[in-house]
């Protein structure tokens with residue numbers, strides 16, 4: 001029997017049903033009610049500082065990625081899987097040092113640096129390794145191109161960039177955000193209630209995202225190396241090459257490396273968070289620009305110089321990309337089509353096609369789900385009964401359940 005979907009009615013319900021990705025918006029909008037906290041499993045989740053009050057949290061719930069997801073891209077081209085866009089093509093940072101340090105080809109870093117150098121933005125809100133606990137990530141505001149460059153690279157664990165959103169807005173200066181696609185969705189939803197975002201936020205840049213592991217994935221690597229988290233002075237997931245190696249350095253001078261394949265070869269050990277398995281938009285449909293890897297079949301074929309696939313999704317994104325190329329900050333390569341992206345990111349295609357069935361399975365289990373708009377989940381529905389039953393059974397067996405942490 002079909003069951004109408006219902007949305008979570010409180011932050012607690014979002015977290016307890018595995019719909020929280022730990023974006024940090026709770027702490028930004030309700031700092032006296034929520035504190036982002038690392039759970040025992042290695043997930044960033046909001047811990048309540050007072051009794052829950054859904055009415056007081058209405059602004060959070062209106063933008064939370066566990067409650068709502070919407071495509072806002074308005075580019076002139078349209079593809080049923082890849083959404084609206086203005087252009088798809090290869091690019092990389094012109095500066096070879098940036099291209100080398102960055103996760104892929106340094107497009108996100110070069111765009112952030114360009115925004116600061118050109119004066120279009122005064123700072124970039126993004127995330128970086130926490131200097132006190134380099135295995136973990138924390139939100140930062142980079143004020144100079146050099147700071148953006150030092151903070152290049154993908155952090156595959158939890159990140160709560162939006163915990164810095166209110167601090168960024170309070171500065172009353174133009175800024176840009178580099179974050180995950182779910183964060184972009186939350187920012188756009190928040191902009192409906194906070195006009196400061198329309199005035200001050202000059203660009204939203206994201207990576208195409210295969211999912212964020214909990215920190216347990218990184219702790220497992222440390223266990224394997226016989227290193228405690230307190231010993232670590234550097235934890236790099238990739239970069240310094242494309243894809244580059246994961247590298248761990250310790251206070252007593254030890255250094256360890258793992259290839260991308262050694263770290264990610266076994267999909268069973270990825271420890272991807274539940275919201276990622278239920279993600280309706282991991283391809284940046286609320287961003288101005290999304291940057292991706294463009295390996296055939298999503299598998300690196302070895303080390304290369306770093307080539308991003310870039311999807312410009314709005315006129316703002318298209319103008320920014322053009323300006324960065326004209327200023328000599330970015331180099332553009334060949335054009336791509338949505339069918340090239342099917343080849344680069346087959347997991348994103350199957351995810352889009354599976355999502356309606358997963359959400360149906362959850363609703364059938366009495367689970368709350370997010371509302372979605374413009375993401376074409378129903379049109380792309382492959383009607384996979386195994387996906388529906390799988391999501392239903394996982395929900396009922398408690399595999400998607402989480403506890404609200406205590407601060």
Ligand SMILES: Cc1cc2nc3c(=O)[nH]c(=O)nc-3n(C[C@H](O)[C@H](O)[C@H](O)COP(=O)(O)OP(=O)(O)OC[C@H]3O[C@@H](n4cnc5c(N)ncnc54)[C@H](O)[C@@H]3O)c2cc1C
Nearest residue numbers: 102103104105106107108109127153155159207210292293
């Ligand atoms: C969790 C995760 C999963 C990914 N999965 C895929 C995938 O399936 N397919 C694919 O094509 N690409 C994926 N990527 C993206 C890829 O690793 C590169 O980030 C992307 O190609 C951009 O490369 P770049 O060289 O332009 O980035 P860089 O120039 O190195 O810039 C990266 C920027 O992203 C920010 N950042 C890094 N990690 C995070 C994070 N966890 N949360 C928020 N902001 C962050 C940094 O602050 C930095 O500003 C993933 C990235 C992450 C973080």
Ligand code: SF4
Nearest residue numbers: 020021023024026064
């Ligand atoms: S996804 Fe973000 S806004 Fe929603 S509950 Fe988690 S931290 Fe809060």
Ligand code: SF4
Nearest residue numbers: 181182209211276279
């Ligand atoms: S897969 Fe989706 S929910 Fe998970 S981190 Fe990426 S964009 Fe966010």
